[in-house]
Amino acid sequence: MALKTDDPAFQAGREMRRQLFGDASIDRLDAADDFHEPLENYVTSAVFGETWTREGLTVRERSLITMAIAAALGRNLPLSRLVKCAVQNGATKEEIREVLLHTTMYIGVAGGVESWGVAAEALKEIDAY
Numbered sequence: 001m002a003l004k005t006d007d008p009a010f011q012a013g014r015e016m017r018r019q020l021f022g023d024a025s026i027d028r029l030d031a032a033d034d035f036h037e038p039l040e041n042y043v044t045s046a047v048f049g050e051t052w053t054r055e056g057l058t059v060r061e062r063s064l065i066t067m068a069i070a071a072a073l074g075r076n077l078p079l080s081r082l083v084k085c086a087v088q089n090g091a092t093k094e095e096i097r098e099v100l101l102h103t104t105m106y107i108g109v110a111g112g113v114e115s116w117g118v119a120a121e122a123l124k125e126i127d128a129y
Contacts, residue, residue, distance in 0.1 A: 010044050010049055012050075013052075071103045076118045096123070
């Protein structure tokens with residue numbers, strides 16, 4: 001198996017990954033070994049090529065929604081990346097704060113406090129705090 005570089009959804013996903021997470025994301029994609037290729041094909045085509053590129057929501061809105069989902073699931077590494085992604089896509093510190101406050105109401109205080117800490121560190125790392 002190999003990366004589906006000739007698939008239009010894969011190509012669109014590749015460019016969306018670059019837009020969201022930068023060239024390092026593409027370097028990781030290109031370095032996928034034969035074990036990870038099926039996962040990378042799926043994620044790149046379905047998640048980034050077919051879902052993130054849909055009309056109806058802006059990339060900024062999708063960034064904020066996905067950030068809230070990562071917080072709700074307690075996925076701190078993706079949350080950190082998604083906070084940075086949201087800023088890169090035009091979200092403000094205040095909007096991130098409001099999304100996290102809204103999310104805290106549904107995930108509980110402990111999860112909210114942890115998510116706020118992850119978000120604050122991510123914002124500091126990119127000088128957006």
